[in-house]
Amino acid sequence: AAAGLCPCRVLLSRRGGALRVLRGSMQGLAAGPETHFGFQTVTEAERREKIYQVFESVAKKYDIMNDSMTLGIHRVWKDILMHKMNPSPGTLLLDVAGGTGDIAFRFLNYVRSVRERQLQLKLRRHQNLSWQEISESYQEDKFNSLGDSQVVVCDINKEMLKVGKQKAQHLGYSEGLSWVLGNAEELPFDDDKFDVYTIAFGIRNVTRIDLALQEAYRVLKPGGRFLCLEFSHVSNPLLSRLYDLYSFQVIPVLGEVIAGDWKSYQYLVESIRRFPPQEELKAMIEDAGFFKVDYQNLNSGIVAIHSGFKL
Amino acid sequence: AVAAAAAGGLRRAGWRLWRGRAAARCQLCPPQRALQASALLRRSSDQQQKEPFASSSQQQFDSHPTHHQPEQEAQGPRPSYTGQGGQESEDYESEEQLQHRILAAALDFVPEHGWTAEAIAEGAKSLGLSVAAAGMFHSDGSELVLHFVAECNTRLAELLEQEQKRVQLGEAEKKPTDQFLREAVEARLRMLIPYIEKWPQALSILLLPHNIPSSLNLLSTMIDDILHYAGDQSTDFNWYTRRAVLTGIYNTTELVMMQDSSPDFEDTWRFLENRVTDAMNMKDTAQQVQSTGEAVVQGLMGAAVTVSNTDTCRVVR
Numbered sequence: 001a002a003a004g005l006c007p008c009r010v011l012l013s014r015r016g017g018a019l020r021v022l023r024g025s026m027q028g029l030a031a032g033p034e035t036h037f038g039f040q041t042v043t044e045a046e047r048r049e050k051i052y053q054v055f056e057s058v059a060k061k062y063d064i065m066n067d068s069m070t071l072g073i074h075r076v077w078k079d080i081l082m083h084k085m086n087p088s089p090g091t092l093l094l095d096v097a098g099g100t101g102d103i104a105f106r107f108l109n110y111v112r113s114v115r116e117r118q119l120q121l122k123l124r125r126h127q128n129l130s131w132q133e134i135s136e137s138y139q140e141d142k143f144n145s146l147g148d149s150q151v152v153v154c155d156i157n158k159e160m161l162k163v164g165k166q167k168a169q170h171l172g173y174s175e176g177l178s179w180v181l182g183n184a185e186e187l188p189f190d191d192d193k194f195d196v197y198t199i200a201f202g203i204r205n206v207t208r209i210d211l212a213l214q215e216a217y218r219v220l221k222p223g224g225r226f227l228c229l230e231f232s233h234v235s236n237p238l239l240s241r242l243y244d245l246y247s248f249q250v251i252p253v254l255g256e257v258i259a260g261d262w263k264s265y266q267y268l269v270e271s272i273r274r275f276p277p278q279e280e281l282k283a284m285i286e287d288a289g290f291f292k293v294d295y296q297n298l299n300s301g302i303v304a305i306h307s308g309f310k311l
Numbered sequence: 312a313v314a315a316a317a318a319g320g321l322r323r324a325g326w327r328l329w330r331g332r333a334a335a336r337c338q339l340c341p342p343q344r345a346l347q348a349s350a351l352l353r354r355s356s357d358q359q360q361k362e363p364f365a366s367s368s369q370q371q372f373d374s375h376p377t378h379h380q381p382e383q384e385a386q387g388p389r390p391s392y393t394g395q396g397g398q399e400s401e402d403y404e405s406e407e408q409l410q411h412r413i414l415a416a417a418l419d420f421v422p423e424h425g426w427t428a429e430a431i432a433e434g435a436k437s438l439g440l441s442v443a444a445a446g447m448f449h450s451d452g453s454e455l456v457l458h459f460v461a462e463c464n465t466r467l468a469e470l471l472e473q474e475q476k477r478v479q480l481g482e483a484e485k486k487p488t489d490q491f492l493r494e495a496v497e498a499r500l501r502m503l504i505p506y507i508e509k510w511p512q513a514l515s516i517l518l519l520p521h522n523i524p525s526s527l528n529l530l531s532t533m534i535d536d537i538l539h540y541a542g543d544q545s546t547d548f549n550w551y552t553r554r555a556v557l558t559g560i561y562n563t564t565e566l567v568m569m570q571d572s573s574p575d576f577e578d579t580w581r582f583l584e585n586r587v588t589d590a591m592n593m594k595d596t597a598q599q600v601q602s603t604g605e606a607v608v609q610g611l612m613g614a615a616v617t618v619s620n621t622d623t624c625r626v627v628r
Contacts, residue, residue: 084446085443085446086428086445086446086450087443088428088429088432088442088445090442091442091443118429195441195442195443196441196443220441221440221441221443222439222440222441223435223438223439223440223441223442223443223444224441224443224444225441225443225444225446291406292406292447307446309443309444309446309447311406311409311444
């Protein structure tokens with residue numbers, strides 16, 4: 001009961017709206033179980049609240065910080081994820097915790113180039129058509145440069161989605177892209193809808209990972225693929241020590257200098273340490289019902305891509 | 312959350328030990344984890360039977376508040392290959408069977424898309440699965456080609472087996488060796504005809520370094536089968552020479568078939584006939600060469616002895 005009252009008091013003291021207080025009181029009993037926020041111990045509701053605020057405050061500088069912390073290597077990681085996915089035109093992608101749209105934009109580029117190659121091959125085969133048929137084929141493909149592929153970007157944080165939408169407009173992505181506000185633990189989609197579900201650097205911030213995995217299983221079509229790109233456990237001891245040094249000494253300083261927010265980046269590096277290692281995450285994914293679960297370490301474990309199929 | 316994970320982990324570890332499974336990557340695991348969840352893989356008639364199992368496993372786990380998920384690897388009443396439900400095990404499919412089905416379906420799309428991941432994706436789509444299921448396979452289409460070659464070899468073995476049975480039952484005459492080999496290779500190569508346009512691509516895929524062990528294995532097994540049914544019982548070096556020769560014949564004929572445009576590949580079969588005849592004659596020729604060689608050597612030796620004797624005689628005289 002004391003734990004139930006605690007989050008309410010905490011919520012009241014913040015600059016929250018009346019809605020949040022109500023939500024807090026209703027969730028009062030559900031906020032019971034203790035969990036971690038970085039290296040602190042908090043209740044689940046507190047954790048959700050804190051993480052929301054972390055991303056609210058870093059949203060505008062998210063991309064710049066990504067580039068400076070990982071020295072731009074996060075782009076390569078995301079490209080590798082896209083190559084592993086190898087989507088064919090007509091794929092429906094759900095990118096959860098996709099905030100600023102990195103994965104979504106890469107997906108659209110990829111299917112566009114695959115589609116172009118497909119069309120080129122098709123045209124090369126049709127060497128003996130009449131002019132009429134050729135012009136018809138051009139017309140029907142003009143509106144199909146993506147081949148009916150679509151990506152839905154879902155994020156729990158309004159600020160991140162706002163930044164993502166602005167980026168899309170700025171870079172000129174309009175087709176095949178939609179933005180949805182939603183919680184990974186409770187997705188606002190029907191069952192058996194998507195071909196691929198990705199969550200890049202987001203599952204770490206989900207409070208109940210098992211629920212998120214269950215939801216992923218639910219919204220995927222039979223045969224659909226689950227892909228998770230996340231920071232993971234480095235097994236090499238020398239590299240691990242260097243990595244720890246870099247994480248705890250350099251990254252929060254960068255956070256303060258570039259984004260003016262030491263605490264959020266302290267949370268980031270702590271949350272990486274608290275996240276389950278590769279084999280454990282693989283077991284959790286298998287528990288959710290996925291088959292052929294496998295992982296690929298990038299940079300000897302700094303980042304890992306987990307993949308599973310709903311069969 | 313940590314305790315729950317640890318408890319879950321212990322349970323999983325214990326379960327794995329109990330099932331004698333190494334805690335290694337999934338690919339090495341035996342295909343005992345049947346695919347329950349998808350309606351696709353169940354036969355509809357047995358769906359009612361499955362419901363009580365699913366609900367009973369649910370009840371087991373409801374009493375464990377820390378264990379959020381009913382493990383799909385249900386213990387005890389799970390009607391898999393290890394369980395008591397003997398008849399139920401046929402309704403579940405293992406991952407490998409599903410992969411076989413996808414590859415088999417993908418073969419229909421090869422003439423259009425080639426031996427690529429696209430064909431596999433279309434195959435998966437035709438089975439009602441998502442196109443993303445093609446991600447289970449290598450992105451260069453290797454598994455599709457290897458699957459097809461393995462299937463052709465199996466079919467060939469069946470054909471040869473039936474042929475042998477007919478001969479044993481007296482329904483057919485035993486063919487002479489060269490005719491047998493010729494017809495076996497022709498039968499095997501005819502299986503390529505539906506895919507002949509894209510077969511060069513398949514050959515190049517088979518020659519990729521990471522595929523060479525598998526493709527060589529398949530090739531040698533096939534040649535072995537043919538020679539076995541041809542009645543080859545050699546236990547000396549001939550075993551190797553025969554197989555090497557037949558492999559050579561098969562590969563060259565395959566290449567000739569690639570660019571043969573005659574009706575029903577007549578040129579290819581004529582080429583094959585000539586090569587087989589050459590191989591048959593080679594044995595006789597080898598023997599002839601050997602005896603001729605021996606004769607020549609003896610002649611030379613005799614001449615040398617004569618010359619040396621003559622010289623000695625001259626000296627003595």
